Amino acid sequence: MKSSNKNNIFLGLLGIILGILWLSPFYMMVANSFKTKKEIFQSPLKLPEGFHLDNYRQAAENLNFGHTFLNSLIITVVSVLIIIIFSSMAAYALSRVKSKVSTVIFFVFVAAMLIPFQAVMIPLVSLFGKLGMLNRPGIIFLYLGFGSSLSIFLYHGTINTLPKSLDEAAIIDGCNRFQVFWYIIFPILKPITVTVAILNTIWIWNDYLLPSLVINQTGKETIPLKMFFFFGEYTKQWHLALAGLTLAIIPVIIFYFIAQKHIIKGITAGSVK
Structure with missing residues (x-):
């Protein structure tokens, strides 16, 4: 004792x-x-x-916070929604259709998690420049590509725990495969969906490298890009930078605390086969 x-x-x-x-x-x-x-x-x-609240006012003005926040919000929300939709559907197909092809495709997605972005960023950005996709739709498409691997892996593990009898019962009742997924399977995936949403939201919201290569244009900057306004060659405005950083992380912290109860449940469900 x-x-x-x-x-x-x-x-x-x-x-x-x-x-x-x-x-x-x-x-x-x-x-x-x-x-x-x-x-x-x-x-x-x-x-x-003394609490210098003027730091926050000046930081918000220099960041053009309302417009920059909206840019980050649009890119993050749209990217996360698209990742959730496509990754969950892909994971369902790979889980339910058992074949050598589906197994190979799944392991390709898993292996893609080991490839760092820096290894492919130059040819990828060059290709997207030729296609005229160095813009907001282009970066959302890139986030879908880079965020799908982990998301599919998590969804795949969770879907494997669901009995196929759910699908069979729904099909007997007249549902097609699309309806089976959206009305039966996807609602059950809520915990892992919240986990996928949180992981991708934190990553996309705080990402600097990809936006700096794709949408580094006046008026289209995200918050991480705009934060470099405070860091010049000869001076660094730490008081304003820290105020701006505090403003930037508040939305993510609020989102995290709202959805945190689903994280452990979702990761645990995705790790059991």
């Missing part, structure tokens, strides 16, 4: 230490976002002496 109590105390202390380490970057970001540039360099770890 004593040994068990010691283990619980040790795990509790370890959890507290890890929690503090995990939260420390957020503390520094939020605390320093209320300071002047001079205060940040003098005491980056201290609480702000």
Whole structure:
């Protein structure tokens, strides 16, 4: 019993230490976002002496936050919805149609997760430039391609746990394959769908490299692109950058906390065959 109590105390202390380490970057970001540039360099770890809300106003103006936020929102929401629709349908087809071809296709998607974007970005961007797709539809199409592998993998694992008798019963009742998926299977996939949505939302919302190559045009920038407004060759406006960064992550944090209860359930379901 004593040994068990010691283990619980040790795990509790370890959890507290890890929690503090995990939260420390957020503390520094939020605390320093209320300071002047001079205060940040003098005491980056201290609480702000006065809350300079003007940092947020100026950051929002410099970022053209309303327009930039809308750009990021459109790209993120549309990309995530398309990834969910196509990935879930592809995973259902690959799971239910058992053949050598479907197995090979599935493993190709899995293997694609090992290929870094940097390895293909130059020929890919060159090709999309020739096709006239260095624009918003082009980047959404690219996000579909790069986000499908992991999404299909997660959906495939979950669908494999669902009995085929569900499909057979629906077909007997007069449903076609399309109706079976959308009215029977897809609603059951809600936990893993939320997991896929969260993972892709965080990735797309915070992505800098792909938008910098595809839509780096005035008026079409996403928030990560626009954030570089605060970092010049000779000066870095850390007080405004941290305020802008705080504004940028608030929507993702809200979305995460709303949907977090489905994450563990979804990942667990997708890992069981």
